[in-house]
Amino acid sequence: MTSVGIIGAGQAGTLAAVGLMNAGYDVTLYSDRTAESILNDTAPTGTAFIFGDTVAVERKHGVETFEDVAQPADGIHLYFNPKVGQELVQIKGELGEHAGYAVDVRLKSATRMTQLEAGGARLVIEKVTPERLDEIAAEHDLTIVATGKGDLAGLFERDPGRSVYDAPQRYLGMVIVKNIATDGSAFPNRLPGFTPVCFNFYGDIGEFFWVPFYHKTQGRCWNLVIEARTDTPLDTYRKVSSGDEMMERVREIVRTYAPWDWETMKDMDLVDDDTHPWLRGAFPPTVRRPVAHTESGHAIWGLGDSSFAFDPIGGQGAGCGARQAGYYTDAIIERGDGPFDETFMEETYRGFYEWHGGPSYNFTNLLLEPLDSTGRFVLTSAFGDPRVSQRFFQGFNRPWELYPMLAQKDLAREWVGAAAGGSWRTANAKGTFNIIVGQLRQKTRGRHFAYDDES
Numbered sequence: 007m008t009s010v011g012i013i014g015a016g017q018a019g020t021l022a023a024v025g026l027m028n029a030g031y032d033v034t035l036y037s038d039r040t041a042e043s044i045l046n047d048t049a050p051t052g053t054a055f056i057f058g059d060t061v062a063v064e065r066k067h068g069v070e071t072f073e074d075v076a077q078p079a080d081g082i083h084l085y086f087n088p089k090v091g092q093e094l095v096q097i098k099g100e101l102g103e104h105a106g107y108a109v110d111v112r113l114k115s116a117t118r119m120t121q122l123e124a125g126g127a128r129l130v131i132e133k134v135t136p137e138r139l140d141e142i143a144a145e146h147d148l149t150i151v152a153t154g155k156g157d158l159a160g161l162f163e164r165d166p167g168r169s170v171y172d173a174p175q176r177y178l179g180m181v182i183v184k185n186i187a188t189d190g191s192a193f194p195n196r197l198p199g200f201t202p203v204c205f206n207f208y209g210d211i212g213e214f215f216w217v218p219f220y221h222k223t224q225g226r227c228w229n230l231v232i233e234a235r236t237d238t239p240l241d242t243y244r245k246v247s248s249g250d251e252m253m254e255r256v257r258e259i260v261r262t263y264a265p266w267d268w269e270t271m272k273d274m275d276l277v278d279d280d281t282h283p284w285l286r287g288a289f290p291p292t293v294r295r296p297v298a299h300t301e302s303g304h305a306i307w308g309l310g311d312s313s314f315a316f317d318p319i320g321g322q323g324a325g326c327g328a329r330q331a332g333y334y335t336d337a338i339i340e341r342g343d344g345p346f347d348e349t350f351m352e353e354t355y356r357g358f359y360e361w362h363g364g365p366s367y368n369f370t371n372l373l374l375e376p377l378d379s380t381g382r383f384v385l386t387s388a389f390g391d392p393r394v395s396q397r398f399f400q401g402f403n404r405p406w407e408l409y410p411m412l413a414q415k416d417l418a419r420e421w422v423g424a425a426a427g428g429s430w431r432t433a434n435a436k437g438t439f440n441i442i443v444g445q446l447r448q449k450t451r452g453r454h455f456a457y458d459d460e461s
């Protein structure tokens with residue numbers, strides 16, 4: 007029987023492990039922590055909201071999706087502000103079949119580790135070192151490294167042709183909070199009756215957003231992510247050392263920069279029964295080479311954040327890792343008895359990169375940059391026609407629908423025209439009109455705009 011060793015019990019590694027076990031492979035999962043320790047002694051590595059197609063991948067490979075208990079995010083709403091105080095554009099869209107879930111990754115890992123043990127896979131609790139990895143790779147027909155962004159990921163060389171950045175683009179913060187309704191009543195000013203992902207984008211200071219979340223013990227609640235540009239007024243939590251202090255900063259940020267949501271969120275507080283309900287930190291968004299070699303020359307394969315590390319701004323990292331796990335699992339099954347050599351690893355990766363990984367990474371990076379004229383054209387058109395904004399947000403589930411479209415004006419015009427069921431000109435003209443009206447309203451409130459539409 008083909009034996010597969012997987013290092014790392016995060017959401018990507020455990021998905022591949024269960025998928026391969028269910029397909030009859032001899033699977034060993036190496037984790038530096040027990041399931042109990044992941045649940046109780048760590049913070050989630052991120053919000054890890056995944057869209058509908060990724061949930062389908064989880065379902066296909068036989069892991070618990072928590073769809074029966076978690077609250078789906080069934081829409082997305084965005085306030086786009088060129089600068090603080092310039093509340094310019096609101097766009098929104100229902101997600102429909104693209105709706106997804108943010109389930110605590112600690113719960114996913116622990117549940118799947120239990121499933122693996124019950125299903126006959128081996129679970130080895132050890133912190134794998136490069137020396138041990140050499141031995142593990144010698145023992146298995148295929149060895150996959152899914153240890154997240156740090157640690158063994160460093161064995162996989164950064165791909166300089168594909169990695170756009172060599173430094174972090176935002177300083178990130180995350181808190182998991184209670185006391186905000188998850189039944190569709192919380193944000194009537196955004197998408198009434200829905201429980202949407204609520205984005206706030208500011209051209210000058212960064213972004214922050216809230217996502218309905220399923221917590222490991224508290225169930226339905228919300229997860230807030232802050233993305234601060236360096237040395238801006240949002241960049242206030244680099245040195246916080248406790249959850250309470252972090253919560254203080256987050257409250258201040260919401261009260262100051264998203265007054266439209268403050269009434270709903272004023273009583274929020276950290277969830278109970280969690281020693282690690284918050285995060286802060288930064289990393290450069292990175293694409294790594296798919297294959298590395300151990301000391302003795304065994305080829306090893308990167309997966310999840312060890313392969314692609316995304317800024318969370320577009321909610322793509324966990325989704326990409328899970329889709330990659332599903333894609334690799336399918337490719338392994340298709341390959342039958344092997345060989346699972348370097349050529350197989352490289353070619354499988356190439357297919358994944360072209361289909362999903364590349365568009366997802368490049369789309370995410372566009373969101374980190376100032377809007378160029380193509381981005382402004384799409385945003386304006388989305389403001390002019392709800393069908394365009396709906397299709398835009400649904401595209402987060404299938405990032406190849408948004409990239410390279412968002413980077414090429416002719417493709418963007420074609421895409422807007424198709425989304426609007428006719429010509430791009432009407433949607434764009436309506437959006438431009440809406441912006442002018444918004445600017446006039448803002449002027450009467452004594453504020454100023456610096457947003458130029460060029461279609």
Ligand SMILES: Cc1cc2nc3c(=O)[nH]c(=O)nc-3n(C[C@H](O)[C@H](O)[C@H](O)COP(=O)(O)OP(=O)(O)OC[C@H]3O[C@@H](n4cnc5c(N)ncnc54)[C@H](O)[C@@H]3O)c2cc1C
Pocket residue numbers: 013014015016017018019036037038039044051052053054055056108111132133134135152153154155157158178179180217231285309310311312318320321322323324325326327
């Ligand atoms: C603030 C924030 C918000 C985010 N929001 C989203 C979002 O909404 N949507 C989205 O798609 N993505 C999001 N992401 C990204 C997402 O959370 C990650 O991409 C995802 O959780 C990574 O999963 P992983 O399995 O690749 O790695 P990890 O979750 O890092 O798992 C790696 C595992 O390997 C173990 N390990 C490490 N070293 C070793 C070793 N040497 N030996 C054995 N085990 C080891 C670790 O303990 C861990 O259990 C967000 C990220 C952040 C920071």
